[in-house]
Amino acid sequence: MTRQTITTKGGNAVEVRGLVKHFGEVKAVDGVDLDVREGTVLGVLGPNGAGKTTLVRCLSTLLVPDAGSAFVAGFDVVRQPRALRRTIGLTGQYASVDEKLSGWENLYMIGRLLDLSRKDARRRADEMLERFSLTEAAKRPAAKYSGGMRRRLDLAASMIGRPAVLYLDEPTTGLDPRTRNEVWEEVQRMVREGATVLLTTQYMEEAEQLANELTVIDRGRVIAEGRVDELKAKVGGRTLQIRPSDPGELDRMVGAIAQAGLDGIAGATADHDGGVVNVPIISDEQLTAVVSLLGQRGFALAGISTHLPSLDEVFLAITGQKTSEATDAEEEVMDQQYAGVSA
Amino acid sequence: MSAATMTAPRVKPGADEGRIGLRANLRHIGALVRRNALQIKQDPESMFDALLMPIVFILLFTYVFGGQIAGKGHQDAYVQHLVPGMMAMMGMNIAMAVGTGVNEDFRKGVMDRFRTMPIARSSVLIAKIVVEVGRMLVATAILLAMGFLLGLEIKGSMLEFAAAIVLSTVFGAALMWIFILLGLAMKTPQAVQGVAMLVLMPLQFGSSIFTPTTKMPGWLQDFTDVNPLSQLADAARALIDGHGAVAHPTLVTLAWAVAITAITMPLAVRKFRDKT
Numbered sequence: 274m275t276r277q278t279i280t281t282k283g284g285n286a287v288e289v290r291g292l293v294k295h296f297g298e299v300k301a302v303d304g305v306d307l308d309v310r311e312g313t314v315l316g317v318l319g320p321n322g323a324g325k326t327t328l329v330r331c332l333s334t335l336l337v338p339d340a341g342s343a344f345v346a347g348f349d350v351v352r353q354p355r356a357l358r359r360t361i362g363l364t365g366q367y368a369s370v371d372e373k374l375s376g377w378e379n380l381y382m383i384g385r386l387l388d389l390s391r392k393d394a395r396r397r398a399d400e401m402l403e404r405f406s407l408t409e410a411a412k413r414p415a416a417k418y419s420g421g422m423r424r425r426l427d428l429a430a431s432m433i434g435r436p437a438v439l440y441l442d443e444p445t446t447g448l449d450p451r452t453r454n455e456v457w458e459e460v461q462r463m464v465r466e467g468a469t470v471l472l473t474t475q476y477m478e479e480a481e482q483l484a485n486e487l488t489v490i491d492r493g494r495v496i497a498e499g500r501v502d503e504l505k506a507k508v509g510g511r512t513l514q515i516r517p518s519d520p521g522e523l524d525r526m527v528g529a530i531a532q533a534g535l536d537g538i539a540g541a542t543a544d545h546d547g548g549v550v551n552v553p554i555i556s557d558e559q560l561t562a563v564v565s566l567l568g569q570r571g572f573a574l575a576g577i578s579t580h581l582p583s584l585d586e587v588f589l590a591i592t593g594q595k596t597s598e599a600t601d602a603e604e605e606v607m608d609q610q611y612a613g614v615s616a
Numbered sequence: 617m618s619a620a621t622m623t624a625p626r627v628k629p630g631a632d633e634g635r636i637g638l639r640a641n642l643r644h645i646g647a648l649v650r651r652n653a654l655q656i657k658q659d660p661e662s663m664f665d666a667l668l669m670p671i672v673f674i675l676l677f678t679y680v681f682g683g684q685i686a687g688k689g690h691q692d693a694y695v696q697h698l699v700p701g702m703m704a705m706m707g708m709n710i711a712m713a714v715g716t717g718v719n720e721d722f723r724k725g726v727m728d729r730f731r732t733m734p735i736a737r738s739s740v741l742i743a744k745i746v747v748e749v750g751r752m753l754v755a756t757a758i759l760l761a762m763g764f765l766l767g768l769e770i771k772g773s774m775l776e777f778a779a780a781i782v783l784s785t786v787f788g789a790a791l792m793w794i795f796i797l798l799g800l801a802m803k804t805p806q807a808v809q810g811v812a813m814l815v816l817m818p819l820q821f822g823s824s825i826f827t828p829t830t831k832m833p834g835w836l837q838d839f840t841d842v843n844p845l846s847q848l849a850d851a852a853r854a855l856i857d858g859h860g861a862v863a864h865p866t867l868v869t870l871a872w873a874v875a876i877t878a879i880t881m882p883l884a885v886r887k888f889r890d891k892t
Contacts, residue, residue: 333732355635358734367725373655385647386735388640414658430729 286311286438286469287332291341294327301327303493304341309438309486314460314470316484316501318477324493325473326366329442332471333363346437362431362439366446369427372416376407376426379415380433387434401429405459421452428459439463441472445479457482478581481505489591497591505555511579513552513560518573520548529570535562554579636736644735648743656747665713666751670706670759674698677826678766685827692767699763700780700852701825703756704845707788708820710752712812714744715795716805722891731889738885745792752788756781772858780855783869787848790873793880800887825849844872 287309294302302324309315319325330336332343334354343350348357363369370379377398384394402408405425410418415426424444431439441460445453460483464470474480480487480501487504489497497504505511517526523543527550530541538559541552554560564577636644656662674695682694718741721727730740760768770777795812802808822839823829823846829837840846847868854860 335728335731355734358732361732363729363732365725365728369725369729371651371655371726372724373658374651378654382647382651386644386733388643
């Protein structure tokens with residue numbers, strides 16, 4: 274089996290135009306346009322209740338959109354759902370594996386459902402367990418897996434059929450940082466091997482790690498889109514945090530940075546409570562420039578770190594508003610939508 | 617970006633290429649039957665109802681009511697009446713469990729995976745039915761074994777005996793579609809159970825399963841006459857006893873089974889397909 278090839282104009286594996294899905298009064302998806310180029314990762318960034326999951330459910334034939342169009346690998350989500358299902362893999366927020374079955378049995382079952390012969394299904398199950406480091410746990414029921422193992426099994430299950438397009442719906446929500454890194458590594462590896470991925474996330478950091486391009490959505494609408502570095506520049510990139518050995522030097526440091534007039538550096542501030550100076554930067558060159566400046570001026574540094582803007586800061590920069598948390602009524606509709614699905 | 621929204625034509629899902637062939641469909645059902653069977657292996661307690669219910673009920677009814685109905689010391693005569701009736705009841709009880717099972721299954725993410733895979737959506741439900749028919753046959757076997765211990769006699773031919781088992785299984789399988797539909801429509805397994813009990817009790821007791829209907833008031837007899845469980849019990853009884861009218865109750869039972877399946881199966885599959 275080779276990876277399925279995609280035939281769409283313009284090399285877009287996913288093309289969404291004016292997609293609408295309302296639940297009664299709640300406009301979960303309200304006219305979304307987006308493209309995912311073949312072989313790339315599109316990050317869909319947005320707060321809880323922004324419509325990310327509804328979007329993914331429309332694109333994976335679980336929901337029929339109210340209006341608009343969506344093509345995945347050239348197939349229409351409304352008119353050609355069966356053909357489309359042959360080309361996609363889905364890993365949701367909730368583990369979509371059978372918890373009573375062992376890891377191996379889950380993968381074997383999916384292989385058989387994808388029309389592999391018994392022999393091929395067995396081989397593929399072994400192969401995927403090995404690849405996702407689950408060989409030792411192969412015989413244990415998935416219910417006994419840790420959160421990270423279950424998510425890996427879920428990814429493995431989505432990859433059995435070598436899908437042309439993979440949807441990852443908040444793949445690391447609820448995972449601890451170490452497990453999250455494991456999942457990221459797996460996703461990065463799939464992308465290196467040529468997968469096209471649509472990833473939803475609430476975390477700017479995750480989007481930066483995994484995505485080439487980013488679509489920011491809020492209340493069912495796209496509010497910004499572009500390459501990750503473009504958006505980062507737009508929101509001020511990163512924050513460089515410098516901790517002097519002597520907390521009394523915070524203000525002198527801010528003064529020195531302001532005086533030096535480094536290219537593109539403005540707005541260094543002293544955080545007296547935290548004992549650090551915060552400097553917004555957009556490039557690694559600026560980081561180097563600031564640190565070497567402080568070195569030349571003879572400041573003793575105890576620590577430096579950089580931080581990505583949080584989702585809140587991204588939203589603040591793009592819309593001038595804080596993230597709009599879903600209202601209670603919306604949450605309720607979302608809950609109903611997943612009434613069938615609890616973690 | 618353009619905010620223009622085109623209207624998506626509402627096309628019936630399924631009207632596209634990539635129909636699933638019969639062999640592929642059977643393979644999918646096979647894989648899903650294996651899943652359901654492995655679940656039972658993993659959780660043997662889920663077989664308790666099929667294993668214990670026939671034992672508990674046959675003992676209860678034979679010794680609590682048997683003496684009253686057939687006369688003290690004539691419990692074995694009552695067993696002859698009861699066991700064919702309980703074959704009908706077993707089907708209904710197992711079918712009810714299918715409803716709660718489907719409802720619980722739907723609370724798991726794995727259903728989303730099945731519904732995004734290139735398989736006929738009905739195959740998930742058909743696999744469930746296959747496994748449940750297996751459970752029903754186990755329950756019937758235990759019931760009959762208990763019956764023989766308590767004095768049940770096969771007075772008709774073995775062929776007629778086999779026909780009684782087949783008839784009650786066919787009817788039970790038809791009933792499962794009703795409960796699958798219920799399981800897909802209700803929000804929680806508890807709600808499914810509540811509604812199911814409400815339907816179950818009058819149908820079971822307002823029938824010829826436990827007692828002959830001759831001493832019931834006329835209006836109730838009218839009900840028991842159309843109650844398919846009575847018809848099934850009467851048919852099974854006549855087949856096992858080797859005398860009594862067979863053709864009429866058998867035909868009525870089969871008619872019910874066909875009608876129930878023809879109406880509720882497409883509804884259940886559709887509900888499953890469209891469930892968000």
